[in-house]
Amino acid sequence: MKYWLVKSEADVYSIYDMEKDEITFWDGVRNYQARNFLREMKIGDKVLFYHSNSDVIGVVGLCEVVKESYPDFTQFDKKSKYYDPKSKLDNPTWFMVDIKFVKKFKRTVTLEEIKKNSKLKNMKLVQKGNRLSVMPVMKDEFDEIIKMAGE
DNA sequence: GCCAACGTTGGC
């Protein structure tokens, strides 16, 4: 099993939306590296849910992969802001997965705390200039985040 | 709102 972290702007799609929807498709990833990570996701993989552009920035909950990668339909939708005119129906460029809400943490593990924790210094999240919206997390890092969340 | 750090685009 693998572990991941996905970022979402809190005012666009938050853990509360996720809780309400229970299952959501993770659309709109338009970065090749992030896409490649999406395609590696397997059913049952654990996904940390991270709020960016938020009053409280950090990991707010846990989700799980329930459907493995399939073409992101928004790339073919001219009305979508994720529309990609270069992508071909028979050879899609962009993919998405379905993830299921598991839990909202009792407390947020903030970016500040993550930066201060020497066990987490190798996390992609805190490495220089990293803007990936989907990234892998090591098992020990995942366990440490869960511990910090008091779960 | 600012801006650093990228990634992408397109002319050459």
Add this chain to the structure above:
DNA sequence: GCCAACGTTGGC
């Protein structure tokens, strides 16, 4: 293939 210009992300 290079690189300037532009767009986006995301912390602050």
